[in-house]
Amino acid sequence: xxxxxxxxxxxxxxxxxxxxxxxxxxxxxxxxxxxxxxxxxxxxxxxxxxxxxxxxxxxxxxxxxxxxxxxxxxxxxxxxxxxxxxxxxxxxxxxxxxxxxxxxxxxxxxxxxxxxxxxxxxxxxxxxxxxxxxxxxxxxxxxxxxxxxxxxxxxxxxxxxxxxxxxxxxxxxxxxxxxxxxxxxxxxxxxxxxxxxxxxxxxxxxxxxxxxxxxxxxxxxxxxxxxxxxxxxxxxxxxxxxxxxxxxxxxxxxxxxxxxxxxxxxxxxxxxxxxxxxxxxxxxxxxxxxxxxxxxxxxxxxxxxxxxxxxxxxxxxxxxxxxxxxxxxxxxxxxxxxxxxxxxxxxxxxxxxxxxxxxxxxxxxxxxxxxxxxxx
Amino acid sequence: xxxxxxxxxxxxxxxxxxxxxxxxxxxxxxxxxxxxxxxxxxxxxxxxxxxxxxxxxxxxxxxxxxxxxxxxxxxxxxxxxxxxxxxxxxxxxxxxxxxxxxxxxxxxxxxxxxxxxxxxxxxxxxxxxxxxxxxxxxxxxxxxxxxxxxxxxxxxxxxxxxxxxxxxxxxxxxxxxxxxxxxxxxxxxxxxxxxxxxxxxxxxxxxxxx
Numbered sequence: 001x002x003x004x005x006x007x008x009x010x011x012x013x014x015x016x017x018x019x020x021x022x023x024x025x026x027x028x029x030x031x032x033x034x035x036x037x038x039x040x041x042x043x044x045x046x047x048x049x050x051x052x053x054x055x056x057x058x059x060x061x062x063x064x065x066x067x068x069x070x071x072x073x074x075x076x077x078x079x080x081x082x083x084x085x086x087x088x089x090x091x092x093x094x095x096x097x098x099x100x101x102x103x104x105x106x107x108x109x110x111x112x113x114x115x116x117x118x119x120x121x122x123x124x125x126x127x128x129x130x131x132x133x134x135x136x137x138x139x140x141x142x143x144x145x146x147x148x149x150x151x152x153x154x155x156x157x158x159x160x161x162x163x164x165x166x167x168x169x170x171x172x173x174x175x176x177x178x179x180x181x182x183x184x185x186x187x188x189x190x191x192x193x194x195x196x197x198x199x200x201x202x203x204x205x206x207x208x209x210x211x212x213x214x215x216x217x218x219x220x221x222x223x224x225x226x227x228x229x230x231x232x233x234x235x236x237x238x239x240x241x242x243x244x245x246x247x248x249x250x251x252x253x254x255x256x257x258x259x260x261x262x263x264x265x266x267x268x269x270x271x272x273x274x275x276x277x278x279x280x281x282x283x284x285x286x287x288x289x290x291x292x293x294x295x296x297x298x299x300x301x302x303x304x305x306x307x308x309x310x311x312x313x314x315x316x317x318x319x320x321x322x323x324x325x326x327x328x329x330x331x332x333x334x335x336x337x338x339x340x341x342x343x344x345x346x347x348x349x350x351x352x353x354x355x356x357x358x359x360x361x362x363x364x365x366x367x368x369x370x371x372x373x374x375x376x
Numbered sequence: 377x378x379x380x381x382x383x384x385x386x387x388x389x390x391x392x393x394x395x396x397x398x399x400x401x402x403x404x405x406x407x408x409x410x411x412x413x414x415x416x417x418x419x420x421x422x423x424x425x426x427x428x429x430x431x432x433x434x435x436x437x438x439x440x441x442x443x444x445x446x447x448x449x450x451x452x453x454x455x456x457x458x459x460x461x462x463x464x465x466x467x468x469x470x471x472x473x474x475x476x477x478x479x480x481x482x483x484x485x486x487x488x489x490x491x492x493x494x495x496x497x498x499x500x501x502x503x504x505x506x507x508x509x510x511x512x513x514x515x516x517x518x519x520x521x522x523x524x525x526x527x528x529x530x531x532x533x534x535x536x537x538x539x540x541x542x543x544x545x546x547x548x549x550x551x552x553x554x555x556x557x558x559x560x561x562x563x564x565x566x567x568x569x570x571x572x573x574x575x576x577x578x579x580x581x582x583x584x585x586x
Contacts, residue, residue: 064470066581067584068579068580069582089585106471111471113465113467113474114474117468120469124544250584251583
């Protein structure tokens with residue numbers, strides 16, 4: 001076949017395969033994980049843990065599946081479909097937070113071993129095994145893994161504690177004390193969000209999150225059997241740091257190739273259009289020059305269409321309701337009904353927000369409190 | 377004259393029009409969905425991960441139930457041994473409903489052992505004690521003397537542990553899980569029976585998610 005015709009045919013086939021749009025129902029299906037994550041966090045912050053549980057379970061089930069053969073992922077890799085067509089699973093810091101929240105709920109429900117399972121899987125989300133500088137570096141995930149092991153088995157948390165200590169960038173977590181029975185999980189601020197940079201939006205970047213509070217303090221009100229108690233709730237992890245230090249994705253290379261392809265086809269299209277126009281204007285009607293010029297015009301037009309149909313934009317769907325800072329503290333309290341307050345503190349120690357807390361300490365299981373400066 | 381085989385502008389425009397029209401498809405495959413597929417619990421479904429799935433549960437618990445039934449200690453036991461289930465310890469990276477394992481072993485043993493072993497419903501003690509109290513108070517009928525305590529003690533504890541080892545590479549993840557179960561004599565702490573099953577799975581993620 002003459003090369004020109006073959007090129008046209010290829011371009012035609014490529015375009016036939018692309019350009020299709022998703023129905024709103026299909027897009028909603030592909031955004032399901034993101035929507036469930038958002039909804040679950042809203043429920044967590046309003047204390048509606050029963051509603052958050054099944055939503056996080058559904059996301060965990062999805063994230064636990066292997067994506068080989070996923071049609072939406074295959075589409076996202078194609079030149080003519082956006083990355084955002086793939087079913088949302090989130091970037092590593094977003095996946096980590098799904099497991100982190102589910103772990104907190106398991107612990108709350110008296111299943112610390114399942115909580116530990118979630119913290120371990122969360123740590124795995126953050127690890128990049130081929131670039132060891134990007135091994136999991138969340139302090140809390142390793143620390144909590146070890147704390148649960150210490151509480152369940154009376155030992156065995158040493159390795160996890162060592163890993164946690166290696167990741168410390170601010171306050172170091174305390175040595176394990178398995179007698180502690182009240183776990184305080186605190187979170188602060190607004191987490192990182194994504195934006196697309198580069199000429200065609202092919203580069204995924206993160207906007208830093210922010211937080212008025214940089215630490216927290218938890219106070220338990222005095223009762224007959226307990227004097228007033230106040231403990232710091234230090235921040236151990238920063239999601240902006242986590243989002244921006246994970247290293248590149250393989251998808252980044254795919255998007256960069258798409259951008260190059262888009263530029264190349266556009267440049268070729270321009271050159272062919274100009275050359276075709278010049279040739280067509282110089283030959284007589286029906287002459288070879290005229291035919292070649294017309295052919296170049298068509299080829300240029302097709303190339304421009306192909307270029308326009310190429311979509312290298314990075315997927316910027318974000319779990320934007322995430323916090324920026326994660327804090328944790330544990331304390332030992334005698335059983336009974338307790339009240340207290342968590343105060344979120346700014347850089348100079350001023351209280352930025354505070355939340356009253358009422359909780360029950362039971363002898364059978366740990367009491368787990370989830371407190372956010374964005375509680376609703 | 378030798379004419380070059382270029383398409384005329386008209387043909388090219390028609391081609392372009394055709395491809396643009398063709399490009400407006402909805403992009404939805406199986407728009408009407410897929411019917412429910414009924415599967416056996418020991419079959420691997422189309423939706424799969426490297427974690428603990430129903431086919432693993434079935435394979436492991438079947439193996440354990442068979443192994444327990446052939447245990448000589450149980451076969452030699454005086455009378456019908458009473459077994460109490462202790463929670464399974466999950467040391468893997470997968471959160472699971474741990475009761476599923478012991479529940480299925482119990483069901484398998486109850487259906488296949490034909491009374492060779494009995495399980496004690498310790499997880500129902502609160503309701504059982506309440507019922508006995510009602511009988512003592514004469515608020516409900518009783519077929520035996522309600523003042524005699526007949527709750528039986530355990531001859532054996534059945535418990536287990538799930539341990540895991542994960543290997544991750546950029547292309548995917550591999551998970552090995554070792555399931556171990558034990559029958560423990562609560563009087564002596566002897567481990568009378570122990571068996572294990574191991575399952576390894578791996579899967580590669582699409583490059584779009586790496």
